[in-house]
Structure formats: C-alpha cells, structure tokens
Amino acid sequence: MVFQNAFFEEEVREGFTVSSMMKRAWAAELEVLDVVKKVCAEHDIKWYAFFGTLLGAVRHKGYIPWDDDIDICMLREDYMKFMSVAQEALPEGFVNPGIYGGTPRLWEIHKEPQGRVMADETFFSLPKYMNYFHAFPYPRIGIDIFPLDNLPRDPKDQLELVRKINDLQWIAQKWSMLKGKNMLESRLEQYERDLGISFDKEDEIVSTHEILCACDRYASSVPESESDAIANVLYIPYPRERDHFAGFLGMKKRSFGEGIELPFEEFSIMAPCEPVPVLTYLYGEDYMTPVKFTASHGYPFYRTQEEEFAKMWREAGNQNTVEEFCANWQKINEF
Known part of the structure; x- marks a missing residue:
C-alpha cells in the first residue's frame, strides 16, 4: 500500500x-x-x-x-x-x-x-x-x-447461552487460580457433560484453548430457524439484573x-x-x-x-x- x-x-x-x-x-x-x-x-x-x-x-x-x-x-x-x-x-x-x-x-x-x-x-x-x-x-x-x-428468540435461552459463555471465559482467565484451589475440575464438569467432551486440566495452554473452543461452540450453536437477530454473542455481558429481563437486542442479518x-x-x-x-x-x-x-x-x-x-x-x-x-x-x- x-x-x-x-x-x-x-x-x-x-x-x-x-x-x-x-x-x-x-x-x-x-x-x-x-x-x-x-x-x-x-x-x-x-x-x-x-x-x-x-x-x-x-x-x-x-x-x-x-x-x-x-x-x-x-x-x-x-x-x-x-x-x-x-x-x-x-x-x-x-x-x-x-x-x-x-x-x-x-x-x-x-x-x-x-x-x-x-x-x-x-x-x-x-x-x-x-x-x-x-x-x-x-x-x-x-x-x-x-x-x-444467531441470538435465540427466547430471553431465557439467551440468558443461559450468555451465562455459559461468560462463565467459560472467566474460567479461562482464572485457570491458574482455580487449579491452585482445586476448583477447576468442579467448574468444568457441567460443560463436559453438556458438550460431551473432556477438558485437559493439567496443561494451562491446552486447557485454555479447549475452554475458548467451547465458548465458540456455544456461540455458534443457535440455528437460524430459532433466531430473529444476530449479535457479537461472544462478548455480550451477563446482566446483573435478571428479574425483568426482556431479551438482548440484536442486529438484523x-x-x-x-x-x-x-x-x-x-x-x-x-x-x-x-x-x-x-x-x-x-x-x-x-x-x-x-x-x-x-x-x-x-x-x-x-x-x-x-x-x-x-x-x-x-x-x-x-x-x-x-x-x-x-x-x-x-x-x-x-x-
């Protein structure tokens, strides 16, 4: 150039x-x-x-x-x-x-x-x-x-999807701390069952890679037939107030x-x-x-x-x- x-x-x-x-x-x-x-x-x-x-x-x-x-x-x-x-x-x-x-x-x-x-x-x-x-x-x-x-149509499904992605990203960021406190395995168990996989819990580089792959897998899991909008799903923050949650906004394809x-x-x-x-x-x-x-x-x-x-x-x-x-x-x- x-x-x-x-x-x-x-x-x-x-x-x-x-x-x-x-x-x-x-x-x-x-x-x-x-x-x-x-x-x-x-x-x-x-x-x-x-x-x-x-x-x-x-x-x-x-x-x-x-x-x-x-x-x-x-x-x-x-x-x-x-x-x-x-x-x-x-x-x-x-x-x-x-x-x-x-x-x-x-x-x-x-x-x-x-x-x-x-x-x-x-x-x-x-x-x-x-x-x-x-x-x-x-x-x-x-x-x-x-x-x-794709964002799910149902606000409850949106919340659950974003919760999982946010939680996995937090686990990836706090891997060493969780490992040191013997909390890593328990934090990953639900995702192993949900995704049918087993995370490496010894090698931080490999494990973090696998966790971020799981984030990506969740983000891309919603079919277009179950969605009316798209978003940068990987970076939607999980809301603190959820009692009257009406759904995340999105963009039209x-x-x-x-x-x-x-x-x-x-x-x-x-x-x-x-x-x-x-x-x-x-x-x-x-x-x-x-x-x-x-x-x-x-x-x-x-x-x-x-x-x-x-x-x-x-x-x-x-x-x-x-x-x-x-x-x-x-x-x-x-x-």
Whole structure:
C-alpha cells in the first residue's frame, strides 16, 4: 500500500493530537487488513468494518482520531470459512493466532475468543518488519475479526447461552487460580457433560484453548430457524439484573448483506449495507456525536512495548528519540 508522506505527520484531528507513531500504527494495521481483504476476495468471504472502525468510516471517513485499532466482523458462515483457509491462504509472515491457529504457540499468543490476523515475529526481523510496516517498530501488529452469531428468540435461552459463555471465559482467565484451589475440575464438569467432551486440566495452554473452543461452540450453536437477530454473542455481558429481563437486542442479518464500500483514510473499507441500524445498535442514536476514549483497552495499544523499547534505546546510548529513529528509517528506505 502506498501512503502520501504527509499521512505520517503528527496531526490534530477534532482537537486531538494524533502522533506520527500512531499514524505508523494505523498504516501498519491497514497493511494487515489488505492481506485479509485479499484472502477474502480469493475465497468469496464477506467481511465488514465493525465497532469503532465502522463508526470511524461513517463519521470521520477514516480512523476515529483517538482510536488505535481495526476491528472487522463476519457472519458466522464466512468466519468459519475464513478460519478454515487462513493457515494456508495467508501469505508468509502472517498468522491467525487464537483457537484456530493450529499450534500451542498461536493459542498462547491470543487468548481471546475472537479471531485475529497479525504479523508473525518469528518471520519478520526488525529491519524487515519496519520496511514492511511503514517504520512501525513494535511487533505483532494485527487486526481483530469478530464472528456474528444467531441470538435465540427466547430471553431465557439467551440468558443461559450468555451465562455459559461468560462463565467459560472467566474460567479461562482464572485457570491458574482455580487449579491452585482445586476448583477447576468442579467448574468444568457441567460443560463436559453438556458438550460431551473432556477438558485437559493439567496443561494451562491446552486447557485454555479447549475452554475458548467451547465458548465458540456455544456461540455458534443457535440455528437460524430459532433466531430473529444476530449479535457479537461472544462478548455480550451477563446482566446483573435478571428479574425483568426482556431479551438482548440484536442486529438484523439483512443490514449486512453484500456490503458497501466507504472511504477510509486514503483508501476504502467494506461496511454493512445498512450501517445506520448497526451503529445505532452499537452506540445508540447519538452515534454521530464524538465521545473520546470509550475503547475497552488502554491507548495506545503499544504503550508497554513503547516504554520497553524506549528504555532499551536510552540504555544503548542513543541520543535521538524512537520517533526520530522511525522517521529517519522511513526517509532512508524511501517507502
């Protein structure tokens, strides 16, 4: 992908300063998205911008100024198709870590229920990485891919489905603590009976992988004939107040369809064919009014890497900043 030099300059957007390093992160993520787009095109897989990426495309024609990642979604059928071909179809240097990654190393890299595609640090040396990703120096750049699944019609069935998924994710997160207190086996028994499987209870990496696979299995278990709406089922929080629970809201499948192309920075991105009801579902009626820093993770996502890199940089006796180093790297290598 070719970016104009001005793209990488620090910029104030809507009163918020976007650093040149964040611009490099944005460009690097768009490179990963371009890889995913090509795989999807080759295998007839539909995908759509989602969460803040969709909101940015509609409201800002690019990234939300204070956003730092790219999220896309796929209907479950397309999601499973992508996961089935990803290992072979992704070009050298790119992997899909997580439950469909195929190796314990990739399971451990991404202990989350949704999919991801990222640059593989075992392939990219730092110079090769910076040359490919517009002088962005922090490894494992990637994008998240969320499956959209059918919601059961019955609110009681919805609650039970979400309870199981939330509980399993909690068990995966607290595995070591539960194991140490001899509580792991009892917490998993009901799911072993329900799913007809046996979880590994000795190896944390394997066990966590199996538990997240069970989450995915539950999320995708509702047939379309028993549903009127779709949702990011893997991430619906279990409600505290359940006495008068009337059901989770969802989205209509028809809102996604063939998709539409929207401008995004210097390029374009696929979006649901009816983005308004999707954004209203995600952010409410007032989605066009900017609200800073509503993401679930810290900004920027590379802060820890940045601090570690800067420390090593200073200890090595370098006088210029990391950002100056990256800018000089870009000039020398003539992207």
